[in-house]
Amino acid sequence: MQKALRDLISQGLVETRTGVGAFVRAAPVIRPNDYGWQTAALGSSNISAARPSTALRTAPNDVIALHAGYPDRELLPERLVRAAFGRAARSDATVGRPPAGGLPDLQAWFATELGSTAGAGVAAPSPRDVVIFPGSQSALGAAFRALVGVDGPLLVESPTYWGAILAAKQAGVQVVPVPSGADGPDPAELARAFAVTGARAFYAQPNFANPTGAQWAPEQADRVLDIARRSGAFVIEDDWAHDFGISADAIPLAGRDDSGHVVYLRSLTKSVSAAVRVAGLIARGPARDRILASAEAESMYVSGVLQAVALDVVSQPAWRTHLRGLPRQLAARRDLLVDALREHAPSARLDSVPGGGLNLWLRLPDAVELPRFVRDCEDAGVIVAAGDEWFPTEPTGNYLRLNYSGPNPGSFPEAARTIGRLLDRH
Numbered sequence: 001m002q003k004a005l006r007d008l009i010s011q012g013l014v015e016t017r018t019g020v021g022a023f024v025r026a027a028p029v030i031r032p033n034d035y036g037w038q039t040a041a042l043g044s045s046n047i048s049a050a051r052p053s054t055a056l057r058t059a060p061n062d063v064i065a066l067h068a069g070y071p072d073r074e075l076l077p078e079r080l081v082r083a084a085f086g087r088a089a090r091s092d093a094t095v096g097r098p099p100a101g102g103l104p105d106l107q108a109w110f111a112t113e114l115g116s117t118a119g120a121g122v123a124a125p126s127p128r129d130v131v132i133f134p135g136s137q138s139a140l141g142a143a144f145r146a147l148v149g150v151d152g153p154l155l156v157e158s159p160t161y162w163g164a165i166l167a168a169k170q171a172g173v174q175v176v177p178v179p180s181g182a183d184g185p186d187p188a189e190l191a192r193a194f195a196v197t198g199a200r201a202f203y204a205q206p207n208f209a210n211p212t213g214a215q216w217a218p219e220q221a222d223r224v225l226d227i228a229r230r231s232g233a234f235v236i237e238d239d240w241a242h243d244f245g246i247s248a249d250a251i252p253l254a255g256r257d258d259s260g261h262v263v264y265l266r267s268l269t270k271s272v273s274a275a276v277r278v279a280g281l282i283a284r285g286p287a288r289d290r291i292l293a294s295a296e297a298e299s300m301y302v303s304g305v306l307q308a309v310a311l312d313v314v315s316q317p318a319w320r321t322h323l324r325g326l327p328r329q330l331a332a333r334r335d336l337l338v339d340a341l342r343e344h345a346p347s348a349r350l351d352s353v354p355g356g357g358l359n360l361w362l363r364l365p366d367a368v369e370l371p372r373f374v375r376d377c378e379d380a381g382v383i384v385a386a387g388d389e390w391f392p393t394e395p396t397g398n399y400l401r402l403n404y405s406g407p408n409p410g411s412f413p414e415a416a417r418t419i420g421r422l423l424d425r426h
């Protein structure tokens, strides 16, 4: 009875009057609110900053979702995450405040991970060089604010991660595109862009780039690093897919540099759990202090519970076992989608099959009207992301970004048949 009453009260159907009793509420007056005054108060808008990306959309269960940015739970170390939350709940992390830079043991873990990839003669980073963030997105914002600043130029690959474009716009920095493809950016174009703009930072993904899947060859990595050094600039390396190598391992560019030119970012959000938003940023010298100051101004510190959970998961021997199993699972999903597209959508083109990461970058014929095509796919039960979101300026072609790590890989052939059928019609 009491519970039923509480439910009715919380639904606004019943009200209680102290000392009198419970009454059915009078029907609320339904009138439209007028928020028109806000139009003048808010003024003009940065439209792209206000529009959420397709990759963040949650999809109903009955559609085939190829748009998502986050891996399905069958690819996550779910048992480890649950156990880690249990242990964290019983620990002092539930009531304590961690240092602003992060839990020292987690800082040490990120430093050791990067250090293990350091080339001969390159000094490993120290735990102090690590700043823990609540996911990469806020780390990108802090790095752009601290290293570039309002109205400063930031070179980015084109296409590149939509979240980085968004973070740059939020930070008020000017993104300057540098063409990039299956082999990474063209070094001559990069050098020219540094010279023309006077930029002091380049945001890049040397391993399994989102969206192209590109992985830089060692000579390419050396060339880019050399250009950055000669330009007195930073490379902000986003190693987002470090744990998602399939036929190759991610080899951080930062492992070649100990002079502070590479600012390295690694997120655990995708490989541990979307609920454990923890990322480590590694920067040396004054850059690290500026980035930490920016992080503190923005969010002060990251919940110690989430940090404890992340550290617990990656410290378990079973984490390594989990990572060893991922390439086989990802390869099966990637190949299923690639084969299905080649069979059912032959007019679409895959320039390369990525050696890691979670996405295919599919080129559609120029005649296709992309927004309408994406809508038609959705009407037919397949959600895809239009590639336009990954271009910092005008798109240079019609692309779809297809994620093969989402739910229900068994439906990939059906998705490819739908894409092929609709392409025939467009």
Ligand SMILES: Cc1ncc(COP(=O)(O)O)c(C=O)c1O
Binding pocket: 069, 134, 135, 136, 137, 138, 161, 163, 205, 210, 238, 240, 267, 268, 269, 270, 277, 278, 279
């Ligand atoms: C290149 C890149 N960086 C960072 C992220 C996101 O990391 P986080 O979820 O930690 O913000 C993504 C997610 O898609 C990504 O593709």
